[in-house]
Amino acid sequence: MTERSVVPALPAGLRAFLVTATNSTSVLLAATVAGLLWANLPLGDSYEHFWETELAVSLGERGFSLTLREWVNDGLMTLFFFVIGLEISQQIRVGQLRDRRLVAVPVVAAAGGIAAPALIYTAINAGGPGAAGWGIPVASDTAFVLGLLAVIGARCPEPLRLFVLTLTVVDDILAILIVAVFYTEDLSPWALLAVAVLVGLIVALRWLQIWRAPAYVALGLGVWAAMLESGVHPTAAGVLLGMLVTVYAPSEHKLLTASEIVHALSRDPSPELERLATRSVQRTVSINERLQLRLLPWTSYVIVPVFAFANAGVVLNAETLGEAATSPIAIGVAAGLLLGKFGGIAIGTFIPLRLGWGGLPGNLVWGQVLGGAAVSGIGFTVALFITGLAFADEPAMQSQAKIGILAGSLLAAVMGWLIFRLAWDRGGVCAPPGAPGDDGAFEPGPLPPVTARDHVRGPDDAPVALVEYGDFECPYCGRAVDTIRRLQEQYGDRLRYVFRHFPLREVHPHAVSAAVVSEAAADRGRFWEMHDLLFANQLALTDADLTSYAERLGVEAWADLARHRERVNTDREAGERSGASGTPTFFVNGTLHEGPHDQAGLAAAIDQALEEARGAP
Template sequence: MTERSVAGRSVPEGLRAFLATESGSTSVLLAATVAGLVWANLPFGDSYDAFWRTALAVRLGDGGFSLDLKDWVNDGLMTLFFFVVGLEISREIRVGQLRDRRVVAVPFVAALGGMVLPAAVYALVNAGGPGGAGWGVPMASDTAFVLGLLAVIGTRCPEPLRAFLLTLAVVDDVGAILVVAVFYTDDLSVPALLLALALFAAIAASRWLRLWRPPAYVLLGLAVWGAVLESGIHPTLAGIVLGATVVVYAPRDAQFLRAGELVQALSREPSPELAREATRSVQQTVSINERLQLRLHPWTSYVIVPIFALANAGVVLDGRTLREAATSRVTLGIVLGLLAGKFAGIALGTWLPLRLNWGVLPGNLVWGQLLGGAAVSGIGFTVSLFITDLAFADDPGLQSQAKIGIICGSLLAAGLGWLVFRLAWDRGAACAPPDAEPVPEAERAPLPPPSPDDHAVGPPDAAVTLVEYGDFECPYCGRAYWVLDDLLERYGGSVRFVFRHFPLREVHPHAVPAAVVSEAASDHGLFWEMYGTLFGNQLALTDADLTGYAASLGVNPWEDLERHRARVNADREGGERAGVGATPTFFINGNLYEGPYDLESFAAAIDAALDDATTEGDT
């Protein structure tokens, strides 16, 4: 049975860049984590703590302050990381997905469930114990590791799920910072806090007065950070608040026109003054928020967060430490919180707003995908280590047990997520339009017979004909693509494979253009080359991407557009008459195939069809 959800908007291009940076930085973060663990367990492992406890002072005359290297990383560099998080939050609220209440409602409630339930599980396990202060450790997901794992999962994880989890991660990050600020602040200095508020008011006033002087904002921002640090509140709160105040706006037509006029004037009469004015005008078509994200996000993803992991992941894994962790309620609470608490909290938080019709999901997500996303969200690392350092600052033993719990819980959550995605695929899930209803069997027309226009591989007189109605953006079709390749290699000339278009334009915005481009390639005898390219690049099917793929084959993708579109529509209409309502849908010798999409299940069905064909031939 096909599970359905309401279709939403496609993922904005800004999110594509964010996702690419996050997933690409995962390998660097993983390497830094392993390096920290190895360093702490080498024969000279004492140097790990000694190095990160080295003091570094900043002084001006008689004034200044001193922090050790680990605190500079946790209190200083991580403030810049959360500043970028604040930039992303501000952009999404003003011009991104968070503007739409119904789109943000489901991941918002899911994020709350994914924070509250893990904390409750941990608190229950550690009630009355020495580790009670660590209830905040299993609350946060690690966006970089989660998106990195989803990149490995590939087409099993559609892009709308990444958008859903990214929105969830934004809410998750805000909640984690509020927890740090409210519950992990020990000694509060009211004068320093008032100074921080006054400096923040100065920044807000400068923005209101439109005084755009970057050096002044940098100096004021550093002053706010120092004041918040002295106040006793963790300074990362300053980072996220400052990031949320940076100006963001959608580009305006007048700005584009002005920039274009200046560039044209510069091409006619080049001058330093005109070059400076044209440069400034072009820059202003994009908000300072997005320009800062472009510059800072690679630094935070590839440098700051890996350095944080290197400074905090080091834990001695000797026999005594592992024995203590195996019986520790802190370790058990974190593992259960990340593995079971996150999974159940996000699943329940997703089901509830959908059940009450509070919101919608992006794209045509099904429960197998959502539960897989809920499972991998149990990978808690960066912020979990961050809170560990605050919760158990005076107890190195509990810190070690907590870090072991974070590592074990994250690994188990990754394994659970992979298993859920695997099971969802093996059950033969499919994409379908919202509110699609199956055509009753009595009303189905016969499957359209083979025709010279069909895209087919294999001899026309093959004993078995396998017909697929597919969609180039459907993740399940992408999974089946690799299976079918192995299947055709196994059976050779005994099987003829026919691909027919069934683009789900209601849920896959790039499906129709991709199908049209494949038809343009077909005019040049290159359909199967384009077929492989499109299924190999399912997450990159924008018009620009499609134009590039066609150019690489020497094809004009948009030539004879109406004829190609009519060909695609004819395939879909024929499939609808035959009862097709979802992708992929397979027919074996004209009979609907309803089994899983794995190689052995397909092979068993084809073997049965071959036996039937042999029996009919004998009679």
Template sequence: MLRAFLRTEAGSTALLLAATVLALVWANSPWGATYDAFWHTPTGISFGDATFSLDLRHWVNDGLMTVFFFLIGLEVSYEVRLGQLRDRRLIAVPALAAFGGMLVPAGVYLLLNAGGPGAGGWGVPIATDTAFVLGVLAVVGARCPDPLRAFLLTLAIVDDVLAIMIIAIFYTSSIAVPALIAAALLLAAIVTLRWLKIWRAPAYIVLGFALWVATLESGIHPTLVGIALGILVFVYAPTDHKLLLAGEAVQEFTSEPSAQAAREAARRVQRAVSVNERLQLRLHPWSSYVIVPVFALANAGVPLDGESLRAALTSPVSIGVALGLLLGKFAGISLGTWLPLRFGWGILPGNLVWGQLLGGAAVSGIGFTVALFIVDLAFDDSAIHTQAKIGILAGSLLSALMGWIIFRLAWDRGGVCAPPEAEPDEELPDRLAVPVGPTDHVRGPKGAKVTIVEYGDFECPYCGRLQPVLEELRRKNSDIRVVFRHFPIRTLHPRAASAAIVSEAAADRGRFWEMHDILFDNQRFLTDADLEHYAAELDVDPWSDVSGHAARISLHEESGRDSGVRGTPTLFLNGVRYQGPLDLRSISQAVEDLRGSP
């Protein structure tokens, strides 16, 4: 039970919350003086006469948090090369939402603090705490859709990158040039090892630690080393050759089990997966369940006595941070979401509605980890330091409350993020809700005796395997026609929606089925560059009318949901949902049965 609990976002969020509460209790207990005394305990490393020493809080903030940012770098690298950040239309909306969610909170803060002693804290309310946001979504209702989580995760990645850039540019006080040169040389050495394909973990660990020390001495915050090294780690999709070798090794172990065969199988399977993904798998639990909670314990212990609270109630710093998180984040993310959708610059990763998006915008005002991090960089005055932290706590709590209220209102209005107990077991319809019409994509004779309607997804491997079956059916039977309707599963296949849009652009030129075949023949190569290449081959402008084509795809999806479609591929034979195996013999038999029916 405990292990299952810790695997969830709610589990890591609960640990973070527990560490925060413990820090607050400790700092406000009769032993509160020991809180700062403990975290200011100096600890260091000595090499003969040379010493390197930091207090415990700086070891946490400058050392352990480097691993946290290293993990962000790994995630950014993966998403850019293999994930959702490859598709510019899928990232356009959350990226602009993240940008708005930083500009507006900073503006709200500066309206109250420009020219004052707290003006430098404008960066405090700009960052979203991903762990808390996902934890709140898990608590608010398990029926909140996966596309909302995907949207907020993409937003959080962009948010983290922008926050790190702001830390590097605006919160670096002075530069030590010799140390900076040393850091640049060490980074070049790491890049050289990567270029030479020398994969020796000890070499990277030694050079990475030296780079961290040099960066710390240079005056630039050393957590930037984390994200830089994370981005440099190799990420790649498993090649067919490596998958084949791994499969052969596993098969050999299955047929003749031995320690040597088990070792070889484990080695081959491991090599099939990129170092980036393996490091994410190993480091994510340490970051979520150890590093971030320890960071909260070291930084969230703010005095909440009467004097501190009275000062915070009238402090422009506290009010600016709280309002920046509560109202600035909500307004900035909402506006940053609306603009690209209004002008057709991007699409959402699913059939999200505004009730869900506004709830996500509200909970994105929970700023904690990076906000506390920037407080430590922005303020030297302990009183302002305390006021900023109180603002963070107040703004984050109010943002969580506002998000919960928005989600509850959405539930009451009939189904947005409805809790499980509010919905009975679904009985799916088995009839085609929208008959085949002149706007459908049809392959085959108009008067065909059997019409097969497929709801499909260009990135779905099962849809890809079905295409030769349907073509063989059409080849052997002149009285069959095939209709294709779009049903992209965006949460599983981030490039499916883009491929669907390009196929609709081809349809405008009367070349839908040519593009259909190209896309299914190249399912593993559906990046923007790939799609543009396929479109050029057919003399098609792929992005000529993104909003119009997206609307057409949405009509297909709506008709699919009304027909009981929940996955791909789903077939309807003469308007009735087919529920048998998707092989040639089974579908052929179903077609023969239809021919024989009156």
């Protein structure tokens, strides 16, 4: 039902990644706090003793032994990096990374966000014992970054989440290359040869179209074991295997074939047709996306939290905090995350935009981009991972680096929140590309009078009418809801509030559908209930969400669709003729309000209108 927009619709795999990574943030945070608490309890020594416990696997005379922490870091985390490999492969082949203009800016921004933290850390630690830790502050933590953007809520529109998510995917690719190239020692040529042979067998199975899961699992385990012996960190095997998994966009041929077989099954059920229908339906979606859907909950809710629990434990007392306060390692990590990420991403965004290499999705402004750059300084999972590689035999250095990670990430989160609160909030209007400016080329006409077809709160004989042209997906309109409520409480029967549709389909992909559903609710006399429900759920306005809200209110969401869409379009066209060029746009007694959209700014305009009404003959 959603109209096409300049912001691409997120594919199913990307939506699953976004939702799962966002929702798992609280679990990851809880695991981090649990690790810190255990390490700082009176029996805190038991934390290290437990995770350093040896666990061996042997077959006859052959086998190997790892500590519990190594089983987590080298074993379980391979599955985490496997999922990253799946996502990278999908994005490169059928996703956002195929579009050069859309990907140019986040790619350069991610490169800047990698280079600047490394340079800042190196400048602080050059020639010192902690120089090897330059890779610690380079990677953002996707789960924490997306989680904070979700907490920020309506201030983070979908185009910004798309930009940040694309940036973090590229960030992951570069961070994995850094681990593979710079944190690898004592390479074994024979083990690497075994890796190459096993990968070749996987490619051969794909080429022969042999799709037997046990064969791929056995070969994958072989690649992991050979990588473990090679000297290259075994998590690289996860990324490599993930990128080898077949991925393709749904084809019309596969969809039609599946549809025909399902219809045949419905007419003449049989075990043969049931098996054929199951296979044909599965093949409409690539194994890459199906694996992401199955594995994401395990990696996001189990593996990464366990990793945090096993690695985040650091003693925080006067002695360790005092050492960290003067430690070049802790200072370098914190400065890299806080300043390096922010500056690197900001400069890396500015350069390709200035040179015309690409553009930003939707209609993002610099306040939004800078807020996204700041929160990208939250580095945790990969930062802790590289800490263990850089200072493998130096627990004191690991402790200082972990304190730097915690401090830098916390400060980056605070800075991002402040930017969203201050820098972006100034202006307070969403506008489509090419909106009319103040160059004198556009002369607005009169505001259409309020009629019975309008959505009105307040008495008809109120001396002041406040008309808003709004968009259910606009974050500034969402903030205006409370402002309008307080104004109605302040002025009572002297104020009549009118809401008209102005969906910015160029910026907000779900705005038209949300407006249409609100009109369906209006047919049942429940517009304002739907109005409040939509603004309370601005981050969940997909067609499925809108259908759910309509069912909750006893409304048929998509009934009389053409009439409702025409009504919404009529509102917007009338608003444009009257001078509305973005959302929210307010008119007070027919006069365009050009002041602030907060309670004080609107109240001043209403007071002036009341005085004019009292002085009118």
